[in-house]
């Protein structure tokens with residue numbers, strides 16, 4: 001059973017990664033049926049947290065204000081899981097789906113302080129969800145050498161593929177483009193469609 005927080009977090013993640021979210025994407029990401037997602041999203045629209053624009057779903061101002069602390073706690077919980085529970089990098093996103101709900105408000109801020117005020121989660125996403133966006137998407141980047149800033153779409157199979165060549169934030173990566181995008185690290189090469197790798201954000 002998914003709760004309101006899960007829907008809001010996933011909508012935020014899609015919008016941050018791909019500028020848009022749809023009911024189908026949210027349903028697939030939460031492993032629920034389209035009908036269940038549709039019904040729940042309608043209630044979030046009625047509560048003034050989301051708006052539907054054709055097939056695209058957006059968060060309202062109120063929706064963003066309510067979701068930002070959840071995003072922050074998700075990212076702080078990931079740092080905790082990675083450092084203290086030794087959860088592998090590619091699994092921290094899914095492993096904290098339960099945990100993050102325990103660290104709300106004051107508890108969460110104490111955890112943040114005791115983790116040493118981490119600026120970002122293990123995937124490079126800022127613990128201040130309103131930090132300005134920087135960098136360029138690997139889906140659009142020209143050939144060249146870059147540093148990995150963040151992976152905005154924290155989806156298990158994408159993270160697993162990136163982990164297989166140690167394409168972690170802070171690491172250097174070389175990009176080559178043909179019909180696909182090849183990313184190369186010291187540990188190997190991976191090929192993606194430009195859409196698949198859109199959520200890998202790079203800096204020069």
Ligand SMILES: [Zn+2]
Nearest residue numbers: 078121122123
């Ligand atoms: Zn993360």
